[in-house]
Amino acid sequence: MSQLPLRAQLASALGRTAATLSRATGRGDGSVIGGRVGLALEPDLLRQLAQNRRLALVSATNGKTTTTRLITSALQELGDVATNAFGANMPAGHVSALSSSKDAPYGVLEVDEKYLPEVIDTTGAAVVVLMNLSRDQMDRAAEIWLLAQKWRRALAGRNTHVIANADDPLVTWGASTAASVTWVSAGQPWKEDSWCCPECGGPLDRKGLEYVPPGGHVSGVVGQASPDENDWACRECSFRRPQPSWILDGEAVVDPRGRRWPLDIQLPGRANRANAVIALATAEAFGLPVERALPRLREVRSVAGRYTTVEREGRNARLLLAKNPAGWLEAFDVLDPALPVILSVNAQGPDGRDTSWLWDVDYRVLRGRPVYVTGERKLDLALRLEVADVPFQLTDSFVQALAAQPPGKVDVIANYTAFQQIRTEFGRAV
Amino acid sequence: MPSDSVLRLVWIYPDLLSTYGDQGNVLVLEQRARRRGIPVETLHVRSADPVPESGDIYLIGGGEDRPQILAAQRLRRDGGLHRAIGRGAAMLAVCAGYQIMGSVFGGEEGQPVEGIGLLDIASGRGTGRAVGELVAETDPALGVPTLTGFENHMGVTRLGPGVRPLSRTVVGTGNGDGTEGCYAGKVIGTYLHGPALARTPGLADLLLTWATGTQLGPIDDVWFERLRQERLAATLPRT
Numbered sequence: 059m060s061q062l063p064l065r066a067q068l069a070s071a072l073g074r075t076a077a078t079l080s081r082a083t084g085r086g087d088g089s090v091i092g093g094r095v096g097l098a099l100e101p102d103l104l105r106q107l108a109q110n111r112r113l114a115l116v117s118a119t120n121g122k123t124t125t126t127r128l129i130t131s132a133l134q135e136l137g138d139v140a141t142n143a144f145g146a147n148m149p150a151g152h153v154s155a156l157s158s159s160k161d162a163p164y165g166v167l168e169v170d171e172k173y174l175p176e177v178i179d180t181t182g183a184a185v186v187v188l189m190n191l192s193r194d195q196m197d198r199a200a201e202i203w204l205l206a207q208k209w210r211r212a213l214a215g216r217n218t219h220v221i222a223n224a225d226d227p228l229v230t231w232g233a234s235t236a237a238s239v240t241w242v243s244a245g246q247p248w249k250e251d252s253w254c255c256p257e258c259g260g261p262l263d264r265k266g267l268e269y270v271p272p273g274g275h276v277s278g279v280v281g282q283a284s285p286d287e288n289d290w291a292c293r294e295c296s297f298r299r300p301q302p303s304w305i306l307d308g309e310a311v312v313d314p315r316g317r318r319w320p321l322d323i324q325l326p327g328r329a330n331r332a333n334a335v336i337a338l339a340t341a342e343a344f345g346l347p348v349e350r351a352l353p354r355l356r357e358v359r360s361v362a363g364r365y366t367t368v369e370r371e372g373r374n375a376r377l378l379l380a381k382n383p384a385g386w387l388e389a390f391d392v393l394d395p396a397l398p399v400i401l402s403v404n405a406q407g408p409d410g411r412d413t414s415w416l417w418d419v420d421y422r423v424l425r426g427r428p429v430y431v432t433g434e435r436k437l438d439l440a441l442r443l444e445v446a447d448v449p450f451q452l453t454d455s456f457v458q459a460l461a462a463q464p465p466g467k468v469d470v471i472a473n474y475t476a477f478q479q480i481r482t483e484f485g486r487a488v
Numbered sequence: 489m490p491s492d493s494v495l496r497l498v499w500i501y502p503d504l505l506s507t508y509g510d511q512g513n514v515l516v517l518e519q520r521a522r523r524r525g526i527p528v529e530t531l532h533v534r535s536a537d538p539v540p541e542s543g544d545i546y547l548i549g550g551g552e553d554r555p556q557i558l559a560a561q562r563l564r565r566d567g568g569l570h571r572a573i574g575r576g577a578a579m580l581a582v583c584a585g586y587q588i589m590g591s592v593f594g595g596e597e598g599q600p601v602e603g604i605g606l607l608d609i610a611s612g613r614g615t616g617r618a619v620g621e622l623v624a625e626t627d628p629a630l631g632v633p634t635l636t637g638f639e640n641h642m643g644v645t646r647l648g649p650g651v652r653p654l655s656r657t658v659v660g661t662g663n664g665d666g667t668e669g670c671y672a673g674k675v676i677g678t679y680l681h682g683p684a685l686a687r688t689p690g691l692a693d694l695l696l697t698w699a700t701g702t703q704l705g706p707i708d709d710v711w712f713e714r715l716r717q718e719r720l721a722a723t724l725p726r727t
């Protein structure tokens with residue numbers, strides 16, 4: 059990367075200085091401010107920083123930070139990898155990530171769904187990884203069908219190789235203008251945003267599944283779907299699920315040569331097994347075979363605080379992040395049914411200020427275990443649980459909820475800013 | 489509804505129009521009926537299936553532009569909802585679902601799209617997006633307390649002489665002319681998510697009263713009331 063023009067080198071160096079200052083003054087991890095300074099000095103910086111390396115862009119509604127981490131860990135088997143590990147997933151964060159690893163021959167960048175077309179265009183990334191699309195922060199996010207349509211336009215006419223989840227109809231539609239696609243059967247427990255064909259609006263038929271209304275979600279399928287149950291096809295046009303070459307099958311992955319590998323990763327839950335399969339397919343696109351990639355994935359224990367345990371006075375709280383209805387469904391799959399659970403919900407800007415989405419989540423699975431409710435919008439959650447006939451205790455703060463537990467383990471599900479507040483309370487040491 | 493029979497709720501097209509927790513309106517109606525000893529049966533009608541005429545309360549929710557247009561086309565072709573409302577069923581229509589009840593609404597590029605003509609309203613696309621908490625004083629004739637909820641739409645809705653405004657806005661945009669929502673007969677339309685019936689359970693009780701033809705007894709409203717008070721306090725300007 060030493061061939062950067064002088065102006066770009068200067069911009070990149072100034073960006074790193076700003077990042078260091080930001081970290082030193084405790085204002086954040088520095089990745090966004092550093093990138094902003096760099097971009098302001100050299101708008102073309104991202105394009106130049108992306109040159110001469112093999113890049114993978116990772117986008118989805120849920121799981122992009124974790125999958126970015128898994129792919130990064132795998133590719134480190136091949137050499138240095140530049141990555142935006144702190145989830146700063148817009149162009150400023152990408153500039154920061156690439157300029158802090160100038161000589162890394164590989165890059166894995168988490169990309170916000172809305173920015174993906176722009177970042178594909180700017181970086182000319184060789185590989186794009188698309189996992190799932192579902193309702194999320196709707197007071198500010200774009201409509202997801204429009205997002206998928208923009209992905210289609212961005213991918214058309216390029217030689218980008220796409221790794222995509224064939225079990226998500228909207229992702230399939232968004233990916234299908236690409237020149238080449240590796241289709242992965244990674245599952246789709248949350249189906250409420252894809253009962254209709256993205257191509258023609260007709261009803262989508264799902265093999266072995268009658269239409270299941272929201273609230274009566276297909277909870278029995280989580281973690282135990284056999285691959286065929288993920289099949290779908292439009293009743294009115296020819297749009298249907300492509301044949302996947304990688305398949306998540308319970309606790310194992312089946313690779314394109316039909317070999318079955320037990321995943322055996324440390325990250326918990328169905329969603330992370332799905333992320334791991336996507337990561338393996340991506341690693342192979344970089345020439346890294348399963349037998350070398352999988353041991354790397356097994357080393358990952360937590361990602362930016364997700365799944366880590368914080369301890370206070372003998373209470374061990376495991377932290378799960380869930381930002382939208384699909385994320386809550388995946389988080390429920392990770393919960394230990396024998397443990398109490400603390401739920402914390404905020405509605406600040408990054409969370410979405412509208413709490414209506416709480417009514418899209420089926421909380422009935424929590425019946426029969428102690429439930430503690432906290433967060434800035436705890437009353438919204440309290441009413442939601444009351445209507446779902448889930449008994450709960452209202453608490454004033456996370457610390458109070460934790461203190462109310464008997465010593466031992468407890469699970470915590472929090473949405474974005476609520477999760478960050480808990481990390482801050484524990485010194486962000488996790 | 490005969491006193492010995494089951495209350496039938498019909499949720500129209502959750503596969504197309506159910507984006508902002510609209511399911512909550514169904515759940516709140518179910519809960520408030522059951523707690524008063526009224527047995528409830530809920531039918532979810534997917535957009536490929538016919539809308540039955542025999543329901544007591546119909547619900548339709550919000551959604552994106554394209555599903556909104558599809559829903560309007562299918563409801564017009566199906567005719568079941570028109571027959572149900574014609575024989576006196578009650579309905580709550582929210583946001584995109586509210587707009588399609590009128591003669592016309594704005595499509596993906598703002599082009600006029602034909603509605604289904606169950607309410608005397610006409611909607612179009614406004615210049616900016618109305619996003620945020622809304623508070624409105626309900627028409628006193630309805631006996632429903634202050635309306636609270638969350639709006640998120642680009643619509644502007646003109647009310648014709650065949651409907652009355654549901655409320656007058658205190659905070660928020662609503663129809664765009666100082667009113668929010670409308671009603672005619674037993675049909676209520678509103679821009680409010682939240683969902684509307686969770687944030688203003690009086691509106692749920694109004695629908696239940698219309699559908700059962702009886703006065704409803706009080707139920708324990710403590711969590712509804714705590715949320716309402718918190719939201720009203722957070723939204724209304726301090727005096």
Ligand SMILES: [Zn+2]
Nearest residue numbers: 255258292295
């Ligand atoms: Zn189709």
